[in-house]
Amino acid sequence: DAKTTQPTSMDCAEGRAANLPCNHSTISGNEYVYWYRQIHSQGPQYIIHGLKNNETNEMASLIITEDRKSSTLILPHATLRDTAVYYCIVRVPYGQNFVFGPGTRLSVLP
Amino acid sequence: EAQVTQNPRYLITVTGKKLTVTCSQNMNHEYMSWYRQDPGLGLRQIYYSMNVEVTDKGDVPEGYKVSRKEKRNFPLILESPSPNQTSLYFCASRAQAGYEQYFGPGTRLTVT
Numbered sequence: 001d002a003k004t005t006q007p008t009s010m011d012c013a014e015g016r017a018a019n020l021p022c023n024h025s026t027i028s029g030n031e032y033v034y035w036y037r038q039i040h041s042q043g044p045q046y047i048i049h050g051l052k053n054n055e056t057n058e059m060a061s062l063i064i065t066e067d068r069k070s071s072t073l074i075l076p077h078a079t080l081r082d083t084a085v086y087y088c089i090v091r092v093p094y095g096q097n098f099v100f101g102p103g104t105r106l107s108v109l110p
Numbered sequence: 111e112a113q114v115t116q117n118p119r120y121l122i123t124v125t126g127k128k129l130t131v132t133c134s135q136n137m138n139h140e141y142m143s144w145y146r147q148d149p150g151l152g153l154r155q156i157y158y159s160m161n162v163e164v165t166d167k168g169d170v171p172e173g174y175k176v177s178r179k180e181k182r183n184f185p186l187i188l189e190s191p192s193p194n195q196t197s198l199y200f201c202a203s204r205a206q207a208g209y210e211q212y213f214g215p216g217t218r219l220t221v222t
Contacts, residue, residue, distance in 0.1 A: 032209070043114070043213030044153070046211065049210075097155050100153040101152060
């Protein structure tokens with residue numbers, strides 16, 4: 001599975017969009033980009049995933065660059081409850097393991 | 111409600127006293143796995159199971175055992191716990207053809 005690089009931490013004002021970047025320059029053609037988040041010490045929660053097209057669901061949007069070497073998770077209107085560690089994971093579908101790196105600690109500020 | 115449950119949620123035990131952490135899912139998922147989370151090390155996979163009676167080692171299997179006798183259950187067994195197994199443990203499940211992995215609420219284990 002390809003390695004990812006994320007900023008250690010970010011701040012975002014409540015109500016504003018939170019844009020969380022992820023670099024995955026060694027991604028291969030059949031690997032997907034997944035985003036999970038972990039609020040405090042709860043179990044990680046799936047947010048969204050994509051292969052090469054931009055994706056949107058009720059939680060977030062995922063923008064993947066054309067060369068697929070980086071992506072951005074967008075929380076359109078961040079709330080205090082979005083404060084969490086966000087993990088970007090690149091892996092083949094149906095693989096055995098999700099490799100969680102250190103992630104980005106997002107703090108949504110009032 | 112679709113969920114993964116773990117028990118106990120908190121456990122304090124002593125070195126060498128065998129313990130089992132249970133994990134159960136109600137989604138008929140084929141794939142289940144165990145992770146441990148430690149400060150600075152992130153989540154690391156201990157064991158996984160592709161289906162009943164099929165298990166394999168993850169990245170940090172030493173000191174742990176698992177079994178998968180039923181599809182819904184995947185217990186984690188520590189035969190002789192040691193202080194370095196003090197950690198936060200998560201069980202997860204996924205459908206064989208699914209993209210989303212569902213995690214349990216976690217079990218905080220302290221071994222003294």
